Amino acid sequence: MEWKKISGGIKIFPDGAFDLKNTFDCGQCFRWNEREDGSYEGIVRGRYARLYRDGDGIVIENCTEDDLGSVWLDYFDLRNDYDSIRKEISDGCPQLTCAVESIDGIRILAQEPWEALCSFIISQNNNIPRIKGIIERLCASFGDESDGGRSFPTAQRLAVLSPEELAPLRAGFRARYIIDAARKVSEGSVRLDKMYEAPIDGCRRELMTITGVGQKVAECTLLYGLHRLEAFPVDVWMKKALSDNFAGVSPDSIGRYAGVAQQYIFHYSRLAEGAVKGGKK
DNA sequence: GCCCAGGTATAAA
DNA sequence: TTTATACATGGG
Numbered sequence: 001m002e003w004k005k006i007s008g009g010i011k012i013f014p015d016g017a018f019d020l021k022n023t024f025d026c027g028q029c030f031r032w033n034e035r036e037d038g039s040y041e042g043i044v045r046g047r048y049a050r051l052y053r054d055g056d057g058i059v060i061e062n063c064t065e066d067d068l069g070s071v072w073l074d075y076f077d078l079r080n081d082y083d084s085i086r087k088e089i090s091d092g093c094p095q096l097t098c099a100v101e102s103i104d105g106i107r108i109l110a111q112e113p114w115e116a117l118c119s120f121i122i123s124q125n126n127n128i129p130r131i132k133g134i135i136e137r138l139c140a141s142f143g144d145e146s147d148g149g150r151s152f153p154t155a156q157r158l159a160v161l162s163p164e165e166l167a168p169l170r171a172g173f174r175a176r177y178i179i180d181a182a183r184k185v186s187e188g189s190v191r192l193d194k195m196y197e198a199p200i201d202g203c204r205r206e207l208m209t210i211t212g213v214g215q216k217v218a219e220c221t222l223l224y225g226l227h228r229l230e231a232f233p234v235d236v237w238m239k240k241a242l243s244d245n246f247a248g249v250s251p252d253s254i255g256r257y258a259g260v261a262q263q264y265i266f267h268y269s270r271l272a273e274g275a276v277k278g279g280k281k
Numbered sequence: 282g283c284c285c286a287g288g289t290a291t292a293a294a
Numbered sequence: 295t296t297t298a299t300a301c302a303t304g305g306g
Contacts (some may be wrong), residue, residue, distance in 0.1 A: 023284050027287055120287075121288095123286090123287050124289065125286060125289080125304095126287080126288090126303080127285075127286040127287090127289075127303095127305060127306090128286080129304090129305060129306090130286080130303070130304060130305065133305095134303090137282090170299070170303060170304085171303085172302025172303050173290095173300090173303095174302080177289085211290085212288085212290080213288095214288060214290065215288090216287070216288060216289085217289085219289075220287070266287070
């Protein structure tokens, strides 16, 4: 990928489309917020960051060359070309073409494993604005101070708390799930750091030993937190999304990018629902 | 007020 | 093994 230093940061020219709004607002993450001027700000690895599109590239503010290599290349998956991934999905599974083409410029972020696990526990039976609110209160209450905001609290920090002490989050029944996850991660019975490489079936099973973690949360953790792009096995999830439209999708053809494909289906499904709701009124 | 949200635990069939 | 219901809370 091409990039260059500019005053106040680094400008990147990703291989394949990279749309900030579509990437940050597609439901894969909950801690990036759009500002009035169209830039996005968030906290990654305990550090405040802001970025915005500038012509043919994207500017990462206050970014050094070291930061690019140690954080952003991984976080934005800049070594991958998402145009070619889209093509591979679409060619391998023509049924998915409509979903793939429903949105452009999404990249799967490499979020931190614990943050992803915790976030998607909170996401269950919940809506995105409220999920963001709960996570914001979680960080404000128990995160460490960092420049421009508070970091995501560690599992160790939360493991010593009781569900009752999470009351200020207004997370409802999910409070005890968060605590159970924090304790299992903290004590090492769920080893997130091994899950980057370990066989994915074992990872699933290990994650699901946590109360409040079922198939969906496990897959989301693996995809968004451990960057396992093959998460969300096609045979289970794709048919479920819009049963009839996507029936017959073959796991073989896009298996290694099933998780990415799922992201397109998720967006496509939301569009379809919006059209139905909008049509009724 | 009502419906529902990036689901899961639990009980019942 | 599959299907039904409760769950806390608040956005739209």
